[in-house]
Amino acid sequence: MFSSPIGRLTVFFIVLFGFVLGPGPEPARADIGAFILIDAKSGNVLEENNATRKWYPASLTKMMTAYVTFKAIREGRATLKSAVVQSKNSLSEPPSKMGFKVGTRFTIETALKIILIKSANDVAVALGEAVSGSEAAFIAAMNAEARRLGMTNTRFTNPHGLPDNGQVTTARDMAILAMALRKDFPESKDFYNHPGIRFGKKTLRSANREFLLRVPGANGMKTGYICNSGYNVAASVSRRGRTLIAIILGAGSGLERTAFARQLFDKGFKKRRGGRNVASLTGTSGNPPANGYCRRNRSPGAKAYMARFDMKNEPSGGFLFFRSANDKQLKKVDESGFTLANGKPDWAKILDRTLGPRRVAYRPLQVGLGNPTGSPKASGSVAGAGIPASDIPVPSANPVRRAQTQIREKLQNTAQGSSSGAISQASAAAIPQATADASTQAAPGSIFRKGLDFTVPVPTPSPRK
Template sequence: MTYFRVQSPKAVLFASLFGLFCFFLSSPTKAEIGAHILIDAKSGDVLYERQSTRKWYPASLTKIMTAYVTLKAVRDERITMTSPVVQSKNSISEPPSKMGFKVGTQLTVDAALKIIMIKSANDVAVALGEAVSGSEAAFIAEMNREAKRLGMRNTRFVNPHGLPDNAQVSTARDMALLARAFWYDFPEARQIYKYPGIKFGRKPLRSANRFFLQRVPGANGMKTGYICNSGYNVAATVTRRGRTLIAVVLGARSGLERTALTRELMDKGFKKRGSRTNVASLTGSSGNPPADGYCRRNKKPGVEAMMARFDMQPKAKRGFLSALAPTDDPGSVLRPGTAAVSKKSPASAMDSVTLPNGKTDWNAVLDRTIGPERLEYRPITVTTGVPRGAAVVARLPADDVPLPTTKPRLAQAAVVADQAAQVQAEEVNPQAAAQPAYGSLFRKGKGFAVPVPTPSPR
């Protein structure tokens, strides 16, 4: 004989809620942000991280290493900031983003660095590598040697720009190591990537990092990147009250999500002190890069999703069921999950970012998810050409690439030009007088964050 036990309504409700809770915990998530890490720049302490040792495609974060190798060559006196960079037939063949200069166009190392760090031009990145090392292949070899020296164990470079190539991989942890070395080894470079755009002739070219720079308190910038297989990447720094934090985010679904998560990590990080884990001690690999077509599987989040996840305005208390939804709290180390997106965001939040005609007020969305605009848009002017007296290169055949001289010296005309530029900068910004002139700290033998091996006598 079979007996049936009648359960009370309370027991049934409890069982249903418990089942719903287990469903939220166990159900796979469709969208993801691949990996992120937040470290203290001075100590290297890991404040937050998620899958930071998982291999990922760096995209244009690659150009941080391109700039690092270039500035190291300047410090080693192999080139100067006014040495010529010439567009070769090889360099102009790169796909966009690019400047599109004609073969033989010359610009200085300084201008090339500004272009690759702000505009992220792929053709100029190749030309810069050719100017530093004599060929693109030789420059890539230098990039990999530096990566090995810095302890970037899961990183391999096969090009100097980050365009799609599944052989070019890194991790959030490795990119944090590089960003930290770039921050401390070349403080002069901070004067490059702090700008929200460049102006070339009458053409303004905006940086993909401009909202972060203009809206996040203490933002210094650094570098963004995007290819379909990587999603939206960024390495960014923020300094507040003398303390600098470095964040690396890989695989965001949109530029806005990338910036909003970076802002959120920074805000939480400045409230935290110390950690038992150092970025250098993170070892191993926690997974392979995403399969091809990553961006097509992870559609950009809509306005409601962004407001539900990143709105900085005080929210109404959430109900019991909404409290059970999974979150992507940066404090949950190595725990997969995504933002809990309700079917309908609070009416007050959506009303505040909707115009009378029903369209989205994107300025209001930016104010609520990243922060109000604090700095106006001021691009830096970039020109082609090299100063009089620099190692000017004669007109070259299409396939020729100039090699830097062994130890070129700045011509007197270039020195005068640098001094005049500094005086002009001090007139515009009186605080500039208290700062060292750009490039004045490039001295051979100056210490590096990671010791540089002594060259072989051979």
């Protein structure tokens, strides 16, 4: 066979394709749990892996919170100027949060900007209470919209995405939601395409800011993180009159999800046609990751980032696109180009080389309480919302959060001079000092509860997150 012209030609093409394709396409890296890339207009799937595997949405949940709110506005049950009130229930949510005092009133417009840019959990609950009359009724409305949109593997138990293993989705379902949010409410783009907000003298950065500031055509949408999900993102990019949407679940760090999204879009815009429509992906391809996913799927480190995402060394073809960085590739990485004099990674250079230089200046959106003019016309009951009571998820109690709340209340009573509320030093040590300081009163005229606002805890600035 090999001595004949046809045989030699066959061997030539085998060698040629082996050289171009490498050892053959591999499944996506283990440190990306699931992803999908779709055309925002047609819904055609350009790339996907594990798109129907169940996963925890984390703060991507807030896209549905926004969707239900925009629908209430369109149906005349609320306006952007309608009042949202910080309740005791909403204030009890853990950070990220704004921490307005109970009774503080602000507009739905302000609430939407805060949840989509800053991702404040307490405001998400307060918004749900305003729109539907109660948190439970709002959660029921979220699930009703998920069913109507065809999000077949999605179940919501809260409006923010904080840990609850009963709250699940898939990359496919989140892509359907992201596409619907853009299509049904194009005005939503004015809320999620900002890299940060400025509230008074405080500047609050979006976790999606580097993507928005560096990737050509980037215009949204939402990030999310809890330990059990890893780093998630719903992202959108428009170039040459075409918009693509990517959902990435389970990255090992904020930079990885952003760099992977950038790479996904760059390759995706080179494809003119997709295969199946996102709605045609049915069934379930797996269960969510086991508890503690973030501890098993750690950040790969600067050298591995550069081996995988350095735009100077990316192959021009699309076949090596989702390949992991192996030992051979790591050995080829020259660390001198992105290492500081003290030997630590130069993250500014790494961002430039994996995402590109900043194309626009960082300009946070100015946000205030607004001037609320009234309350939404919420039914206040599940029956009034036309949703069966059996469809209302009952969130499981969080004993840690309950214990912290009880200790906080005792600390507050102690601070006010109540001897009946005294607690031991051991009990006080059971919660962070920042939480213990929550009992102190804010400065006169402040809308924030001191120690409970967005300044607690204060994370160390890092370009990787």
